[in-house]
Amino acid sequence: xxxxxxxxxxxxxxxxxxxxxxxxxxxxxxxxxxxxxxx
Numbered sequence: 001x002x003x004x005x006x007x008x009x010x011x012x013x014x015x016x017x018x019x020x021x022x023x024x025x026x027x028x029x030x031x032x033x034x035x036x037x038x039x
Contacts, residue, residue, distance in 0.1 A: 027036040 022039045025036065026039060028034070
């Protein structure tokens with residue numbers, strides 16, 4: 001069973017700032033059809 005740790009929102013954001021990176025979503029709806037990619 002998982003142990004749940006109760007941390008505050010600021011501590012969570014501070015921790016994620018060290019690991020999270022940028023995410024870009026690219027989409028198109030052109031003659032070739034609908035396409036999308038997450039980069």
